[in-house]
């Protein structure tokens with residue numbers, strides 16, 4: 001029996017099993033493992049300031065909630081994530097039909113693209129920004145339109161609005177921006193949203209919202225949540241200390257949230273993650289306290305590194321950005337040789353996560369000793 005051709009327009013498919021266009025895709029680079037580095041450089045321990053985690057451990061009540069939920073892991077989780085969506089809804093002041101949860105906000109970003117774009121559509125974002133964006137776009141066969149960051153390392157919202165075409169389905173606004181820490185303010189965002197057609201979804205990625213101190217940087221849900229074409233991504237990975245459990249959420253209008261819930265991988269918000277998130281949300285005073293510690297250290301670090309690198313932008317997140325250009329990789333290597341893992345972005349800059357005061361001191365010592373600043 002002859003099998004019918006399965007390629008487009010009757011063309012035979014290539015003999016390879018996977019999509020050739022994926023070859024050009026950069027792999028997502030996770031932060032290095034500190035235990036491996038410590039062994040490699042012969043130190044008792046290494047410090048990881050590379051993945052934007054908060055260093056103070058799980059929030060009170062989380063470990064107990066995880067242990068309790070662990071007793072039920074032979075059962076599937078609540079697929080509708082009902083209790084947690086209700087609690088998140090109260091937390092941000094919207095109705096639960098406007099919430100979708102996912103396996104980290106990175107997964108929700110992927111689901112949003114899947115729910116809005118067809119192959120060949122366009123997604124606009126600033127660059128450099130969160131390194132998952134190009135990967136998410138490419139895997140969905142969506143064209144990335146990258147608008148270069150301003151000289152001050154922030155989004156150029158006017159140019160981003162101008163980059164919207166008839167093919168654009170989504171604009172991603174990373175606020176504050178990873179990895180540069182810069183944030184866009186209210187007037188700029190108002191103007192941008194007024195310029196973008198209502199048929200284009202504006203996704204405001206607020207993974208670092210809890211660290212924002214500039215009163216001019218709006219809370220995307222409070223300021224723009226009522227707009228039909230705005231969706232806001234938040235995560236419990238950073239300020240809420242649940243990076244390892246993978247849980248993020250999205251706030252959008254009910255139709256957009258419902259479409260995203262349809263494309264979410266079934267059961268991808270695990271029972272343990274749901275229980276942990278419910279417990280974490282009861283500890284918001286402790287979250288605030290920890291964020292204040294991080295913010296104070298962020299400002300201390302910024303001031304210290306600016307003595308050597310005055311162009312370090314003001315950060316509204318839990319990391320700082322050192323625009324070192326070609327010195328980025330040697331600087332990161334020199335820090336690693338001294339047991340401190342930071343995150344270089346080849347030829348561009350280095351992102352340093354704010355750690356505990358002692359970790360930050362270790363970073364500063366390594367940075368000064370590196371000879372690369």
Ligand SMILES: Cc1ncc(COP(=O)(O)O)c(C=O)c1O
Nearest residue numbers: 104105106130178207235237248
């Ligand atoms: C801007 C931004 N969005 C989303 C995420 C994803 O976070 P998670 O998938 O852990 O919720 C990150 C993580 O680094 C980020 O920097």
